[in-house]
Amino acid sequence: MRLGDTEVVDTFAEAFPMWGARIVITAESPAWAHEAARSLTGFATSVIGCKCEAGIERELDPAETPDGRPGASALLFANDRDGLAKRLVERVGQSVLTCPTTACFNGLEAPDSVDVGGQLRFFGDGYQASKVLDGRRYWRVPVMEGEFLVEERFAVAEGVAGGNIIILGPEVADALRATEAAAAAMRSVPDVILPFPGGIARSGSKVGSRYSSLMASTNEALCPTLRAQVPHTDVPPDVGSVFEIVIDGLTFKAVRDAMAVGLEAAAEAGAGQVTAGNYGGNLGPHHIELRGLVPGLVD
Amino acid sequence: MPLTLTLREPPTVPLETEGLSPDRLAGRRRGEVEALTVWHGNRRAQLGDFFTVSGNGDEELRLEGDLRRVKFLGAGMSDGRLTVAGAAGMHTGADMSGGELVVEGDVGDYAGTGMRGGRLVVRGSAGQQVGGAQPGERAGMRGGEILVHGDAGDQLGAGLRRGLIAVAGRVGGSAGLRMLAGTIVALGELGGRPGAAMRRGTIVAMSPVTLLPTFAFACSYRPPFLRLYLRRLRALGLPLTDDQIEGRYACWSGDGLELRRGEILMLEP
Numbered sequence: 001m002r003l004g005d006t007e008v009v010d011t012f013a014e015a016f017p018m019w020g021a022r023i024v025i026t027a028e029s030p031a032w033a034h035e036a037a038r039s040l041t042g043f044a045t046s047v048i049g050c051k052c053e054a055g056i057e058r059e060l061d062p063a064e065t066p067d068g069r070p071g072a073s074a075l076l077f078a079n080d081r082d083g084l085a086k087r088l089v090e091r092v093g094q095s096v097l098t099c100p101t102t103a104c105f106n107g108l109e110a111p112d113s114v115d116v117g118g119q120l121r122f123f124g125d126g127y128q129a130s131k132v133l134d135g136r137r138y139w140r141v142p143v144m145e146g147e148f149l150v151e152e153r154f155a156v157a158e159g160v161a162g163g164n165i166i167i168l169g170p171e172v173a174d175a176l177r178a179t180e181a182a183a184a185a186m187r188s189v190p191d192v193i194l195p196f197p198g199g200i201a202r203s204g205s206k207v208g209s210r211y212s213s214l215m216a217s218t219n220e221a222l223c224p225t226l227r228a229q230v231p232h233t234d235v236p237p238d239v240g241s242v243f244e245i246v247i248d249g250l251t252f253k254a255v256r257d258a259m260a261v262g263l264e265a266a267a268e269a270g271a272g273q274v275t276a277g278n279y280g281g282n283l284g285p286h287h288i289e290l291r292g293l294v295p296g297l298v299d
Numbered sequence: 300m301p302l303t304l305t306l307r308e309p310p311t312v313p314l315e316t317e318g319l320s321p322d323r324l325a326g327r328r329r330g331e332v333e334a335l336t337v338w339h340g341n342r343r344a345q346l347g348d349f350f351t352v353s354g355n356g357d358e359e360l361r362l363e364g365d366l367r368r369v370k371f372l373g374a375g376m377s378d379g380r381l382t383v384a385g386a387a388g389m390h391t392g393a394d395m396s397g398g399e400l401v402v403e404g405d406v407g408d409y410a411g412t413g414m415r416g417g418r419l420v421v422r423g424s425a426g427q428q429v430g431g432a433q434p435g436e437r438a439g440m441r442g443g444e445i446l447v448h449g450d451a452g453d454q455l456g457a458g459l460r461r462g463l464i465a466v467a468g469r470v471g472g473s474a475g476l477r478m479l480a481g482t483i484v485a486l487g488e489l490g491g492r493p494g495a496a497m498r499r500g501t502i503v504a505m506s507p508v509t510l511l512p513t514f515a516f517a518c519s520y521r522p523p524f525l526r527l528y529l530r531r532l533r534a535l536g537l538p539l540t541d542d543q544i545e546g547r548y549a550c551w552s553g554d555g556l557e558l559r560r561g562e563i564l565m566l567e568p
Contacts, residue, residue, distance in 0.1 A: 066527055067526040067530070129560070131482065131524050132442070132461060133463065133527055134531060140522075140523075146518075146523075147522060147523055147524075148523075
């Protein structure tokens, strides 16, 4: 298939269920809110090595936040509900509670929720106090700076992780330029995050390894330097570099929308080829076909 | 037209009307409503002896007439909306657990005592012991919101256990007396001895007030939680300014004769 001058492989992305939460952080300035969100979402590229995947969803205007201060919203995903609860407590505790002037609120509406502020309150060592407003409980934890305010419960919901597009180009600079354009466009889609650095992974992986201790290893079929060594390659002769954008979202539609936006942006930015990663359809229940993803795709 | 009960003329002695709330009248026919028991002084009577019943509707109830001598309006209400088109008597909204009760005039003493949820809005002024405790009980209001657009009498929120009471006008003496927790916001003048014997909880004063000597100054700061409260009160129609929402507050801890875990937050000029 082709989209403009870009070849689009007739394949699909294979995505998986993961549990997600939205964390709203506010602070006295946008810079401190962003700093806390950056720390909260740091080292959270892949559940394989980080136990969770996280990213900043967007910056928030004061009019959009519970306390009327500037803020940021972040999404955090983990394999299961209990794991997500642990990661939330760890990360809000270490990255938001510690960050100057911040407060932290649940930003998701869902029937299920986990205890976050109710755990972090113990940092107050008995001096913590709670407030209940409009049916929501908040904890006031005294800290050296003043007071950390955190909502007790954070809503959690089953989302979709592992949506992806893979962008190929003749050289690193060409492929990266198209991938950067795709990632920038995808960040405008609500309810998704791109968990890798800058939204982009250069090291897409396959499941398993010849080394038994590794759950994942390099995807040799998409490594240009191995094109002549491996029994099967997906790297065309004129391609010298490949990048992947992984998408985690709160809904299947959000992930699919982000893939569509990314595909169009990558093609517009001159991507040589765009494909998607899957495991033959045998692992993930969510399949997002590139065919039909955007108007203008022709055979 | 909502179900409307119109008081024909003010009763000569107080009329007690427990159960006059939209959730308890839902689904009842007009004759059933008129047959409800009320107490006129110490005499059992029927609601129809005093009120004209018109309209219908399961979720909204409207009361009209001079109701200053009618007690317990909306007492025990758990859902729906009750509007009192004028003044209401004592114990209005007592033991409410849900729904919204709006009094367009003044209310008598003991409004919202024992309240556990819902919202009581008083467009006029309120008497004494708003959100207080029922006789014989230690804890007062345990949840919900009371908004008074006018003034409020003495011992506002006495024994308050949880919930929010906000008063736009002047508040009488001993607000938050023996309060256990919860939040009181006084936008106007606050009377003497606020927070006497309070254990926990918050009293917010927007004007200077002389505190009991058993309160100790902690610091001046911008309490993060207060922004949530004040923004909500503004959204509910109380006159909050940006200076109040974003301002610095002197934090006084007390009462030192109790736990000293309560606080009075006083807006700094």
